[in-house]
Amino acid sequence: MMKMRSGTTATASGDGELELRPGGMVVQKRTEHSSGVPRVIRVRVKYGSVHHEISINSQSTFGELKKILSGATGVHHQDMKIIYKDKERDSKMFLDLSGVKDRSKLILKEDPISQEKRLLELRKIAAKEKSTKAISDISFQVERLAGQLSAFDSVIGKGGKVEEKNLENLMEMLMNQLAKLDAISGDGDVKLKKKMQEERLQKCIVALDLLNIKNSTQPQPKYKERDLLTFDEEASRKPTISSSSPPVIITTRWETFDSNSASTTTDTVQTVKPVHPKFKWELFN
Numbered sequence: 001m002m003k004m005r006s007g008t009t010a011t012a013s014g015d016g017e018l019e020l021r022p023g024g025m026v027v028q029k030r031t032e033h034s035s036g037v038p039r040v041i042r043v044r045v046k047y048g049s050v051h052h053e054i055s056i057n058s059q060s061t062f063g064e065l066k067k068i069l070s071g072a073t074g075v076h077h078q079d080m081k082i083i084y085k086d087k088e089r090d091s092k093m094f095l096d097l098s099g100v101k102d103r104s105k106l107i108l109k110e111d112p113i114s115q116e117k118r119l120l121e122l123r124k125i126a127a128k129e130k131s132t133k134a135i136s137d138i139s140f141q142v143e144r145l146a147g148q149l150s151a152f153d154s155v156i157g158k159g160g161k162v163e164e165k166n167l168e169n170l171m172e173m174l175m176n177q178l179a180k181l182d183a184i185s186g187d188g189d190v191k192l193k194k195k196m197q198e199e200r201l202q203k204c205i206v207a208l209d210l211l212n213i214k215n216s217t218q219p220q221p222k223y224k225e226r227d228l229l230t231f232d233e234e235a236s237r238k239p240t241i242s243s244s245s246p247p248v249i250i251t252t253r254w255e256t257f258d259s260n261s262a263s264t265t266t267d268t269v270q271t272v273k274p275v276h277p278k279f280k281w282e283l284f285n
Helices: 062-073 112-157 164-182 189-216 231-236
Strands: 009-011 017-020 026-028 040-047 050-057 080-084 105-110
Touching: 040 062, 050 062, 062 080, 062 105, 112 164, 112 189, 164 189
Parallel strands: 040 105
Antiparallel strands: 009 017, 017 026, 040 050, 080 105
């Protein structure tokens, strides 16, 4: 195992010494004999039966060359192997220090092992995102159900009574969320979030069990006497019109009101008498 500190070097198994850059990347160490003037070179890369000519800076790394080839070939740069002079070159090595010059020929191959590792990592990331979203959805539902539980607790705490069916439905919904949570798998942050929701659901279930017992022993609410009256009793209490009411009186004149005066004048009230017809009608058989 090779140990290095910043500013120190170690011999690489191949083309020279390595150095540790400040960013933590281990690359080939440039020597005094290395050309300090970068220039653009054209390299010929064979991929299968196709040849690609790539223009690149002579002091670029093989990793940078792979990224350029990724756009030309459609192969992910992490799935590539570049062979130069019958030797696979590391992505951190420089082209010029490895002997690559203008018109140099290289071979590009796909690395199935690297491809499999990358796909496994992508699946792992996708599974984590899916689990995180599922836990978030469950958390939203638990928040809603906890609010419903609080409302039931307020009613029963004030002496009211909740229908047993409503309490049973709430318990069923809580258990469904607990079953969904149990089906989620994950490590690290996902596992921690899952545990938090499980504990919250368990507290809601225990609280609902106690609330159900209290609701079942709750006495029936007392009603006022008026609430127990039947329709006939209510109707019998309604006032009826007396037969001894005074006759309706119609005046022959309208009363006038003066807004400027405090008193009003009332005309003489007369009762209505039947009017006899002035003409005699003949009857025809």
